[in-house]
Amino acid sequence: MATKHDTEVLIGGKVFTLTGYESEEYLQRIAAYINGKISEYSKIESYSRQSIDVQNILLQLNIADDYFKIREKYESLKEASEAKDKELYDVKHDLITNQIKMKSLEESLQKLRLENNENQKKIVKLETELGLTGEVEEYYDDVEEVETVDGSADIVKQVPKPEGSSTSRRKTGKRRR
Numbered sequence: 001m002a003t004k005h006d007t008e009v010l011i012g013g014k015v016f017t018l019t020g021y022e023s024e025e026y027l028q029r030i031a032a033y034i035n036g037k038i039s040e041y042s043k044i045e046s047y048s049r050q051s052i053d054v055q056n057i058l059l060q061l062n063i064a065d066d067y068f069k070i071r072e073k074y075e076s077l078k079e080a081s082e083a084k085d086k087e088l089y090d091v092k093h094d095l096i097t098n099q100i101k102m103k104s105l106e107e108s109l110q111k112l113r114l115e116n117n118e119n120q121k122k123i124v125k126l127e128t129e130l131g132l133t134g135e136v137e138e139y140y141d142d143v144e145e146v147e148t149v150d151g152s153a154d155i156v157k158q159v160p161k162p163e164g165s166s167t168s169r170r171k172t173g174k175r176r177r
Contacts, residue, residue: 012038037063 007024008017009031018027037059041047047055 011035034059034063 002021004019004021005024005027006017006019007027008015009028010016011031011034016031018031020027041055041059041062047058050058
């Protein structure tokens with residue numbers, strides 16, 4: 001348990017002994033604050049003309065006013081801090097959620113790449129078995145996709161025309177994207 005400290009302070013030209021659990025520096029700061037208020041209001045002529053009792057009440061009212069203003073500011077800052085904490089929590093939550101989604105998508109992409117690689121190997125194997133390797137490559141060299149207005153793609157194969165004319169195109173099928 002904390003021990004009490006006795007501290008002598010000077011307030012309004014008089015020495016007081018303050019006792020409390022706070023440090024001596026803290027108690028001296030309190031005395032300096034009160035002395036500052038006494039000095040501030042002593043400069044006001046109407047304050048100086050009042051009786052000591054009225055001066056003390058005015059001083060107490062002004063100190064209470066300072067306290068409540070600081071308390072309101074503290075509450076406002078506390079609310080703003082809590083709102084920022086909530087916003088930060090929400091952002092962190094969204095970040096974690098998006099990281100989980102991204103990891104899942106990366107895993108799916110990896111699976112699809114592996115599947116695509118296996119399918120490519122199967123295609124090469126089947127082409128080799130059928131002996132179509134050269135013919136298929138020639139077919140794909142002559143095929144081009146042409147995007148249509150509706151977003152679909154037409155597969156067009158270049159077909160040579162009889163000698164003396166330019167190459168024509170023949171539609172071989174339509175593919176949706």
